[in-house]
Amino acid sequence: MYDNKRVGTQTVELKNRPKIISATSVVGPKEGEGPLGSYFDITLKDDKNGKETYEKAESSILYTSISESIRKGNLTEDDIDYLLCGDLQNQITSSNFAAREIKIPFIGLYGACSTFSLSLGLGAMFIDGGFANYVVTGASSHFSSAERQFRFPLEYGSQRAITSQWTVTGAGTVLLGREGNYPEITHITTGKVKDYGVKDVNNMGAAMAPSAVDTIYKHFQDTGRDPSYYDCIATGDLGKFGRQVTETMLKELGYDVSKVYVDCGESIYDNGRQDTCSGGSGCGCSASVFTGYFYKKLLEGKITKILIISTGALMSPTTSFQGESVPGIAHAVAIEFNNRG
Amino acid sequence: MYDNKRVGTQTVELKNRPKIISATSVVGPKEGEGPLGSYFDITLKDDKNGKETYEKAESSILYTSISESIRKGNLTEDDIDYLLCGDLQNQITSSNFAAREIKIPFIGLYGACSTFSLSLGLGAMFIDGGFANYVVTGASSHFSSAERQFRFPLEYGSQRAITSQWTVTGAGTVLLGREGNYPEITHITTGKVKDYGVKDVNNMGAAMAPSAVDTIYKHFQDTGRDPSYYDCIATGDLGKFGRQVTETMLKELGYDVSKVYVDCGESIYDNGRQDTCSGGSGCGCSASVFTGYFYKKLLEGKITKILIISTGALMSPTTSFQGESVPGIAHAVAIEFNNRG
Numbered sequence: 001m002y003d004n005k006r007v008g009t010q011t012v013e014l015k016n017r018p019k020i021i022s023a024t025s026v027v028g029p030k031e032g033e034g035p036l037g038s039y040f041d042i043t044l045k046d047d048k049n050g051k052e053t054y055e056k057a058e059s060s061i062l063y064t065s066i067s068e069s070i071r072k073g074n075l076t077e078d079d080i081d082y083l084l085c086g087d088l089q090n091q092i093t094s095s096n097f098a099a100r101e102i103k104i105p106f107i108g109l110y111g112a113c114s115t116f117s118l119s120l121g122l123g124a125m126f127i128d129g130g131f132a133n134y135v136v137t138g139a140s141s142h143f144s145s146a147e148r149q150f151r152f153p154l155e156y157g158s159q160r161a162i163t164s165q166w167t168v169t170g171a172g173t174v175l176l177g178r179e180g181n182y183p184e185i186t187h188i189t190t191g192k193v194k195d196y197g198v199k200d201v202n203n204m205g206a207a208m209a210p211s212a213v214d215t216i217y218k219h220f221q222d223t224g225r226d227p228s229y230y231d232c233i234a235t236g237d238l239g240k241f242g243r244q245v246t247e248t249m250l251k252e253l254g255y256d257v258s259k260v261y262v263d264c265g266e267s268i269y270d271n272g273r274q275d276t277c278s279g280g281s282g283c284g285c286s287a288s289v290f291t292g293y294f295y296k297k298l299l300e301g302k303i304t305k306i307l308i309i310s311t312g313a314l315m316s317p318t319t320s321f322q323g324e325s326v327p328g329i330a331h332a333v334a335i336e337f338n339n340r341g
Numbered sequence: 342m343y344d345n346k347r348v349g350t351q352t353v354e355l356k357n358r359p360k361i362i363s364a365t366s367v368v369g370p371k372e373g374e375g376p377l378g379s380y381f382d383i384t385l386k387d388d389k390n391g392k393e394t395y396e397k398a399e400s401s402i403l404y405t406s407i408s409e410s411i412r413k414g415n416l417t418e419d420d421i422d423y424l425l426c427g428d429l430q431n432q433i434t435s436s437n438f439a440a441r442e443i444k445i446p447f448i449g450l451y452g453a454c455s456t457f458s459l460s461l462g463l464g465a466m467f468i469d470g471g472f473a474n475y476v477v478t479g480a481s482s483h484f485s486s487a488e489r490q491f492r493f494p495l496e497y498g499s500q501r502a503i504t505s506q507w508t509v510t511g512a513g514t515v516l517l518g519r520e521g522n523y524p525e526i527t528h529i530t531t532g533k534v535k536d537y538g539v540k541d542v543n544n545m546g547a548a549m550a551p552s553a554v555d556t557i558y559k560h561f562q563d564t565g566r567d568p569s570y571y572d573c574i575a576t577g578d579l580g581k582f583g584r585q586v587t588e589t590m591l592k593e594l595g596y597d598v599s600k601v602y603v604d605c606g607e608s609i610y611d612n613g614r615q616d617t618c619s620g621g622s623g624c625g626c627s628a629s630v631f632t633g634y635f636y637k638k639l640l641e642g643k644i645t646k647i648l649i650i651s652t653g654a655l656m657s658p659t660t661s662f663q664g665e666s667v668p669g670i671a672h673a674v675a676i677e678f679n680n681r682g
Contacts, residue, residue, distance in 0.1 A: 003344075003471040004471050005470070005471045005472055006422070006471075006472070006473070006474070010446050012472045052663070053663055055659060055660070055663065056663070081347070082531065086451070088432075089657065089659070090431040090432070090657045090658075090659065091429075091431070091451065091453065091655065091656070091657035091660075092451045093655070093656070093657045093659065093660050096534060096655035096656075096668055096670075097655075097660070097665070097668065099533075099534045099668075100534040100535075100536050100655075100668045103533050104533065105351050105531035105532060105533055106531070106532070106533060106534050106670060107450075107452075107459065107463070107531065108450065108451040108452050108459075108655075108670075109448075109449065109450060109451065110427065110432065110433045110449040110450065110451040111448075111449050112432065118448065118449075122448070122463075125466075125467070125470060125472055126466070128470065129346070129466060129469065129470025129471070129472065130344040130345050130346045130347075130470070131346055131347070131353045131466055131470065132347070133347070149659075190423065190446035190447070190448065191446060191447070192440075192444050192445065192446055192447060193437060193440045193441040193447050194441075195441050314432065314434070314437035314438075314441075314449075315432065315434070316430065316431045316432035316434045317431075318396060318430070318431065318434065318490075319396070319432075319434050319438070322393070322394055322396065322397070324438070327437055327438065327440075327441045329437075329447060329449075
């Protein structure tokens with residue numbers, strides 16, 4: 001009765017190929033002014049979204065994204081079996097309070113900025129395993145709520161290191177289902193926590209790069225694929241410096257990804273114009289770039305095979321104050337679409 | 342090819358009945374002195390567990406529990422396909438740092454004190470769906486790390502409300518697998534976020550009770566069962582007051598659970614002797630009571646059918662300061678064991 005779906009040591013193959021029926025990106029004004037601005041579904045004029053606080057704004061952005069993804073699928077809350085979400089707020093309150101407004105059985109996740117692909121992979125497993133007909137997955141982040149929680153009050157006007165990153169204000173969610181002519185999730189490679197001893201919290205790209213390398217390498221080893229299999233390999237939010245480290249390390253391991261590799265964090269802003277240093281970060285980065293940009297490219301047939309690897313730095317201010325280094329994690333999800341429509 | 346496992350609106354039936362191969366509870370000195378003290382597998386003499394900080398102590402307790410559960414199954418880290426854990430620390434750092442030491446693909450969860458049954462249910466779905474051969478799931482909490490994060494520095498010596506609860510110092514993990522003569526997970530009812538507008542963070546039992554009631558009620562409705570089906574129905578950490586509210590509300594809904602209902606938080610301490618007010622709380626409460634006490638009662642045949650419902654309050658200090666009420670969530674897992682050994 002068991003239908004073993006394991007491939008290699010860290011990968012599963014989803015034989016029923018869950019479909020991504022819809023996807024919705026909601027971003028702040030700064031993200032809307034970036035190179036991918038025209039692709040996002042909803043761009044806020046006010047990054048407080050009419051709310052009293054940045055935290056409530058973040059939760060409302062996630063709520064909007066979830067509602068939109070359900071609406072686009074011509075479904076209602078009652079049709080959705082599970083909601084899987086996470087964010088960067090302490091106790092993931094953005095997700096909890098969004099879930100309070102949407103009456104769907106809720107599974108809270110915390111993978112720092114790896115949460116988007118973590119939720120996407122888990123949701124797909126729920127569909128593939130026969131546990132759900134429809135699932136909504138996603139993640140959010142907000143520059144101002146993250147900045148004051150992890151770094152300094154905005155009013156402090158602190159200077160930023162050249163390797164630092166800019167937390168994306170945005171949310172991205174998808175609606176997953178069993179049927180239809182939509183992009184399909186085929187494989188999931190779940191990451192291990194990696195720690196190379198980086199203690200510089202202003203260089204999270206470097207801290208996360210080894211985990212991205214490890215998960216991508218394991219994905220190739222487990223599936224027997226190499227970079228040429230994919231039209232696009234996209235990491236979550238390593239930024240310019242982390243992307244360079246990842247590319248170099250993978251080359252040393254025998255995989256030259258340079259022709260197909262991009263990083264969502266490097267792509268979402270124009271550093272020259274937007275002063276974002278190494279690039280974007282936050283759960284909302286890969287969430288909004290996948291749902292806003294890559295999902296549309298899949299539907300258009302511009303991309304047919306993509307590997308998305310959201311990347312998370314698993315520290316907290318408390319662990320950093322206590323002298324700990326920054327552990328990283330990365331989860332990969334393989335998606336394919338050959339439009340038969 | 343789809344094998345639909347859905348039962349009713351919020352429940353799944355696990356047709357392959359994942360087995361709980363082993364379970365390990367690790368608790369602090371105060372928990373060791375409580376009514377269930379003799380059942381816990383490991384009781385610390387020092388609640389810092391020889392570490393510099395309470396946060397590092399909590400992570401080490403969780404690590405010990407995970408390692409022990411794997412060892413009891415005569416397995417090694419390499420045999421385990423997924424580790425699913427969570428805790429109460431900001432950015433779930435207790436789990437992240439424990440996962441860093443144990444090289445297993447890691448899925449971080451946040452469900453506040455509902456995390457134990459959340460992780461147990463998800464891990465069982467991984468086994469049932471063919472995604473894993475072995476999974477370790479669990480949760481932890483620590484009185485002193487929680488107290489200073491959510492409430493006041495210990496040195497402040499603040500007074501406690503009679504309805505307040507005492508965060509359990511402890512961790513509980515289980516090893517799940519496919520085969521063998523062990524307690525079996527049969528059904529999972531995943532909860533929705535419920536908020537009845539309670540704003541008193543010193544009365545979390547009342548805030549969480551409606552979510553426990555909702556999940557237990559849905560479980561009965563979905564499965565067609567009633568309280569007489571179970572030898573034991575155990576909520577996570579509602580405490581004395583929350584347990585009374587839950588019992589009353591369920592009776593009003595037509596289900597008299599009084600003969601089989603206990604709350605882990607009420608059971609773990611002796612309030613008269615230990616001054617714990619309404620009872621224990623924290624992810625580690627239901628985690629240590631299930632793995633320490635109920636699992637052994639299942640193996641001994643004293644209990645053959647149990648429904649465990651960990652209960653979480655999804656607020657943060659930030660949301661409380663911003664005037665928000667306390668949303669709750671509860672996840673139910675049904676476990677049966679008819680010893681054929």
